[in-house]
Amino acid sequence: MPLLTANGITRRYGGVVALDNVSVELNAGEVLGLLGANGSGKSTLSSILAGDNRADHGTLSLDGVALPPGEPRAARNAGIAIAHQHPGLAPNLPVWENVFLGAEVCRAGRFLNRSAARRRAAELLTSLRAGWDLDMPAGRLNVADQQLVEIAKALALEPRVLIFDEPTAALAAAEVDSLMRVIRSLAARGTAIVFISHRMAEIEALCDRAMVLCNGRYAGELQVQGRLDEARVLAWMGGAAGGAAAAHLHDAAQQSQKRLRTSAANGSGRVALSARGLRAGARLRGVDFDLRQGEILGVAGLQGHGQEELLDALAGYRKLNAGEIALDGAPLTVRSPRHMIDAGVCLVPNDRHRQGLWLDHSVEFNLAQVAVNFQSEPWRLRRQSIRRFVDLSVSRLRIKTADVRQPVRALSGGNQQKVVIGRWLDRQVRVLLLSDPTKGVDVIARKEIYEAIGALTEAGAAAIVYASDTDELLAVCDRLIVMYEGRVVAQLEGPEMNEARVTSALFGRSAA
Amino acid sequence: MKAGLTERLHAPHEQRSRRVRQGINAIASRNASALPGLVMLLIVVSCNAFLQPDFFSADSLSSNLQNAAPVILVCMAQAVIVLLGELDLSVGAGISLVNCVLAAVPSLTGWGTAATCVAALAVALAAGVCNGVLVGYFRQSALIATFATGAIWFGGALLLMPQPGGAVPEVLGEWFAMRVGVLPLAAVPVIAAWALWAVLQRHRFGRRLIATGSSADAVFKSGVDTRVVKLLGYVLAWLFVFGAALCISAQTSSGDARLGLPYTLNSVAAVVIGGVSLAGGRGSMIGAICGALVLVLIGNVVYFAGIPSNYQEVFKGAVILLALGCTFISARKPV
Numbered sequence: 063m064p065l066l067t068a069n070g071i072t073r074r075y076g077g078v079v080a081l082d083n084v085s086v087e088l089n090a091g092e093v094l095g096l097l098g099a100n101g102s103g104k105s106t107l108s109s110i111l112a113g114d115n116r117a118d119h120g121t122l123s124l125d126g127v128a129l130p131p132g133e134p135r136a137a138r139n140a141g142i143a144i145a146h147q148h149p150g151l152a153p154n155l156p157v158w159e160n161v162f163l164g165a166e167v168c169r170a171g172r173f174l175n176r177s178a179a180r181r182r183a184a185e186l187l188t189s190l191r192a193g194w195d196l197d198m199p200a201g202r203l204n205v206a207d208q209q210l211v212e213i214a215k216a217l218a219l220e221p222r223v224l225i226f227d228e229p230t231a232a233l234a235a236a237e238v239d240s241l242m243r244v245i246r247s248l249a250a251r252g253t254a255i256v257f258i259s260h261r262m263a264e265i266e267a268l269c270d271r272a273m274v275l276c277n278g279r280y281a282g283e284l285q286v287q288g289r290l291d292e293a294r295v296l297a298w299m300g301g302a303a304g305g306a307a308a309a310h311l312h313d314a315a316q317q318s319q320k321r322l323r324t325s326a327a328n329g330s331g332r333v334a335l336s337a338r339g340l341r342a343g344a345r346l347r348g349v350d351f352d353l354r355q356g357e358i359l360g361v362a363g364l365q366g367h368g369q370e371e372l373l374d375a376l377a378g379y380r381k382l383n384a385g386e387i388a389l390d391g392a393p394l395t396v397r398s399p400r401h402m403i404d405a406g407v408c409l410v411p412n413d414r415h416r417q418g419l420w421l422d423h424s425v426e427f428n429l430a431q432v433a434v435n436f437q438s439e440p441w442r443l444r445r446q447s448i449r450r451f452v453d454l455s456v457s458r459l460r461i462k463t464a465d466v467r468q469p470v471r472a473l474s475g476g477n478q479q480k481v482v483i484g485r486w487l488d489r490q491v492r493v494l495l496l497s498d499p500t501k502g503v504d505v506i507a508r509k510e511i512y513e514a515i516g517a518l519t520e521a522g523a524a525a526i527v528y529a530s531d532t533d534e535l536l537a538v539c540d541r542l543i544v545m546y547e548g549r550v551v552a553q554l555e556g557p558e559m560n561e562a563r564v565t566s567a568l569f570g571r572s573a574a
Numbered sequence: 575m576k577a578g579l580t581e582r583l584h585a586p587h588e589q590r591s592r593r594v595r596q597g598i599n600a601i602a603s604r605n606a607s608a609l610p611g612l613v614m615l616l617i618v619v620s621c622n623a624f625l626q627p628d629f630f631s632a633d634s635l636s637s638n639l640q641n642a643a644p645v646i647l648v649c650m651a652q653a654v655i656v657l658l659g660e661l662d663l664s665v666g667a668g669i670s671l672v673n674c675v676l677a678a679v680p681s682l683t684g685w686g687t688a689a690t691c692v693a694a695l696a697v698a699l700a701a702g703v704c705n706g707v708l709v710g711y712f713r714q715s716a717l718i719a720t721f722a723t724g725a726i727w728f729g730g731a732l733l734l735m736p737q738p739g740g741a742v743p744e745v746l747g748e749w750f751a752m753r754v755g756v757l758p759l760a761a762v763p764v765i766a767a768w769a770l771w772a773v774l775q776r777h778r779f780g781r782r783l784i785a786t787g788s789s790a791d792a793v794f795k796s797g798v799d800t801r802v803v804k805l806l807g808y809v810l811a812w813l814f815v816f817g818a819a820l821c822i823s824a825q826t827s828s829g830d831a832r833l834g835l836p837y838t839l840n841s842v843a844a845v846v847i848g849g850v851s852l853a854g855g856r857g858s859m860i861g862a863i864c865g866a867l868v869l870v871l872i873g874n875v876v877y878f879a880g881i882p883s884n885y886q887e888v889f890k891g892a893v894i895l896l897a898l899g900c901t902f903i904s905a906r907k908p909v
Contacts, residue, residue, distance in 0.1 A: 150792035154855040354701030
């Protein structure tokens with residue numbers, strides 16, 4: 063008999079059906095991979111299983127006992143825990159208290175047992191990554207560490223059913239490895255696990271069974287056993303478009319051809335941006351590189367080795383302590399984001415929910431922000447030209463939206479990211495900085511995002527892309543720089559740009 | 575063998591000293607937000623001491639403490655609610671209501687001191703429950719909901735006591751004036767409130783209160799009923815409000831429906847001077863208490879500096895702005 067049964071779950075948001083009659087059965091000790099494009103209903107399903115969200119129809123039961131819908135407490139008491147995609151932490155409380163948020167380790171009379179809680183929190187966190195400051199307020203951690211605390215929070219409950227909603231989207235390779243180790247040992251001890259990820263390799267390595275959702279419907283499922291039939295999964299995920307995406311991602315010949323073409327075109331390319339000895343804070347300690355016109359430069363590195371800080375500093379968002387930047391050969395002092403935007407250096411920030419978008423405002427509002435804020439006659443709102451620009455961007459980037467007056471929140475992650483990129487189309491972008499642009503975005507939308515970036519670079523702009531997924535960088539970039547402890551340890555180009563060289567550089571062993 | 579022995583002898587000591595250091599660091603980081611308030615307090619105290627040579631004499635200290643006790647209590651009440659991520663604009667009117675209950679009930683019903691105090695406590699807690707239910711269960715904006723309930727409390731106080739007058743049980747006034755050494759008995763409710771808060775900070779509820787103020791959504795998703803936390807937070811705060819009203823009533827020994835009104839915004843100002851974030855979840859009770867003392871002592875400074883009474887309010891406002899400037903500068907940390 064299955065441990066967790068969800069039967070005929072249906073959930074609507076307004077007129078949109080997020081989940082349509084989906085059923086799941088989960089056995090003890092099993093790892094179920096949940097796959098699907100963005101907006102296919104994975105997060106909705108997992109939040110319904112965890113009681114955060116209420117289904118319109120359908121029943122949930124654990125061990126044959128029905129669970130009340132929409133009550134996180136009941137689900138937790140029954141032994142279901144979830145690590146959310148967007149960590150739910152109390153930003154002002156220290157890390158160790160966040161690990162036990164809502165499940166405090168108490169003595170008699172519900173007084174906190176601080177020493178026991180700290181010890182246990184340290185154990186749980188160290189199983190994921192070494193070297194934590196337990197007293198650091200959770201709000202000051204970076205995205206990856208917040209994700210790890212969110213995971214530790216779910217582990218702390220010692221649940222019977224554990225749901226991971228895209229736990230690895232923000233994590234670096236080493237952390238993903240230790241997470242997979244933890245998940246395997248939990249499964250071996252009989253915990254049932256739901257694992258959501260866009261990375262096929264992780265599903266392949268971890269899961270016993272994979273279930274695919276498409277547009278809120280059950281599309282199919284298969285046994286994994288160490289190998290995943292990617293073509294079938296991609297076909298289930300998005301029909302014909304999915305097949306095309308698979309072809310795109312796996313056609314290595316096409317990739318290398320593209321790279322040859324672009325590097326040939328750019329071999330003599332002028333230097334668009336050059337940086338010498340950039341230093342900022344503790345994370346950025348001397349970065350040198352040149353960016354040529356029309357190229358896509360990838361920044362690889364393990365989480366927290368200064369990649370995000372580099373892009374923030376170039377965008378004028380983080381103060382530089384030292385270093386020189388020259389744009390098209392002319393030296394430039396970074397003063398503020400506005401100053402850098404005027405110079406044509408534009409950032410697509412890392413956290414699109416917090417830094418990139420006004421989620422409750424319309425697609426139109428979000429797309430027009432830059433145009434409105436930088437127009438030369440600020441006292442007039444040019445509705446006509448704004449509307450034209452918005453329509454043009456929507457069609458150029460193929461943003462899927464029923465109506466540009468729809469709130470951005472209603473869009474899928476990939477389309478939200480396209481909106482963030484789209485607002486720069488209004489102006490002459492010389493250097494586009496992208497910080498993990500495909501985080502939490504499905505395969506098809508990934509391809510479209512890189513096509514949008516490609517279109518910009520063909521028009522003469524240059525792009526710097528930081529992504530946590532090295533394979534992706536290898537596939538789309540013309541050149542790669544690898545960062546380690548705040549410095550560039552390798553610059554790879556042409557045939558040197560392969561996984562082995564990158565991996566050795568990631569861990570500080572210079573490839574040269 | 576010998577090495578092992580010394581290791582064993584030294585290890586616990588080192589461990590202890592490390593733990594002490596960690597503890598000090600933790601306390602310092604928890605209370606870092608109170609620093610500007612503390613600095614402000616030191617400045618105001620030194621101004622006061624300069625202008626009033628006998629500031630540190632026993633008489634002056636204890637009379638200052640007597641004056642400060644109700645202000646500290648009402649600021650602590652506001653701090654609890656602000657840490658919870660909400661606001662309460664009805665505390666001043668609540669003080670008036672409790673004051674009028676204390677002054678009117680004995681003559682209306684002939685109850686004794688104890689019964690009157692219990693009735694007043696019940697009124698205060700009922701007001702807290704009312705605000706807590708509105709904000710927690712009905713998800714009303716705290717600003718509007720407590721503004722409305724404040725008007726109701728004020729109306730209730732006016733009904734009980736249309737004109738200032740009545741008589742608060744005399745025992746209260748006598749207790750209030752009593753002194754044990756330098757320490758006036760008026761400090762007892764403040765110390766009790768502080769002790770209660772300190773104990774709660776080691777308790778699950780106290781931490782959930784801060785967590786809810788920090789991110790109510792995260793706490794709800796962690797399976798905690800945030801409605802209950804908010805309700806209990808308001809009740810706790812109104813326990814402090816009752817303490818404040820008791821002190822004020824004992825001081826004035828009569829009832830006045832307008833007596834408490836200025837306390838509302840003073841309490842908000844004190845909390846902000848003390849470095850408690852109005853967004854909730856960040857700040858410390860020590861900061862709020864410093865803020866309250868700053869407000870009380872500013873009145874002294876203005877008086878002893880011989881500033882014409884017409885300018886007193888202007889001066890007070892300027893000092894509050896200065897204090898806010900300090901918190902603003904300290905809040906700008908390097909990224």
